[in-house]
Amino acid sequence: MTNPDRLTRIEKVLDYIHEHLDEPIHVLNLAEKSCWSRWQFQRVFGQATGLTVAQYIRELRLSNAAELLLSSKDRHVDIAIQCGFDSEISFSRAFKQMFNCTPGHYRQQGKRYGLRTPLQYRKPHTAQIDTPKAFTQIRLESRDDFQLHGINDWIRGPFSSAPDFIERVPRLWKQLEKQAHHIDSHTRPIGVVDTNDHPQHPDQMRYWVGYVNQPNKHFDSMQIPAQEYAVIPVHGKVVAIEQAVEWFIYQWLPDSNYLGVQGYELEIYEPNYDPDSSHSYMEYWLPIKPR
Template structure:
């Protein structure tokens, strides 16, 4: 009898994550997780930290507290029931951990009624790099910039990879200080399926620049997708998220502006793509 083929580090991590996500409401003992991963407890924790940037205990607690935040906003469960359902042995320990994670007490979070700082389970879209999504919110703002039309992800002729850098170059020639806080908004063109209106800009500070347009972006809750690298990878991840992950996530996309939030002076690399969402209706 031939010995079973050892799992690759990626397959071992993916199997571990699947187990954690499926048993989040149960005790997750380190010894059992190490057995599942066919390694020692020490190696498990070291490998998990290296792959995700989080300790295993921190990751599990973050997911449980994010689930608790959703339950608080649903308004149907008592705080004590939520604490026990998320693996805490008392309401006091739950409140302490919740405040450390979200910066406020559970009751204050429930009263505010806004999703912010929620972590979604780690994903690996189509066997690519791990992706950590989060649910967050932004207040209304006004964007100052330039806009033009392009073909989006689902257009018959997508040309956003060529058109978007052109729009940014035009903006930065006219408004160099936009490099300090670059931000983009993406509107769906309701008259042309698949076509988008892309705004390259910066938050409006009260002083208009000649030749630039203004766009009001309403307050919303968002699904936040981190990205660093080639535009094609972002496009593939967004397509996978919208088609595969979102329908079963408990959220639905809204017909509002998507946002791109960049680090200062960085309009090509690290950014976050913000998709406006709302809780999906309960069946």
């Protein structure tokens, strides 16, 4: 089980990192604040977060820089210094490694993608098997419009007065699997939850399962518009999805710089996803916009 004292010490270190991102941060100093040796601290930090200390600090600094590129007209060199880099050259090199483009091109595109947000501790649900990665990091991504081809049904979600998604959603996935013999085996299906208002179905949402840009006469089609998303990583059995989304809505979103919006929520699963395995992984993409 997770050691509460260990998590508290990691949280204190994370708070320090978040408050001093624009200053030099040394692993040895962080280890002293955590009361572990340098080796012990790096090991515990990696187990709890899935990241190295240096990687985490670098990604947060570059994410802050990417946000400033989109939200301000500051010069690249000023953004570099503001985000803790020694020079514009070192900043540009690190930025390209993370985002696969120059700061100038990122600004020109005008879209948020690949941004990392500060890690937050998410207390496991009592029914959830404990995981060594006790902290969750939300990623911000933009996705162009695409066409989904598949099957769909009306469902009542977890916040409905009479939820039925637990029965209806697996039924749709099984139906899609039966019809997928004509789809390339390397093409992964996704789930899409249409949360827009539908007056004729006031207590329901339309749930889709299908393939991106794979037209077929056996499937219905729907156009998903371009959208900005908060991406929630979900480790574990399928029940962990609902728990992760609730944590995001009730805890992460209110304290963030973003608002949730109605639209199309995406469920993107790793290959061979097993809903009954504690080792499974998927991502839940929720539409957002800056406040």
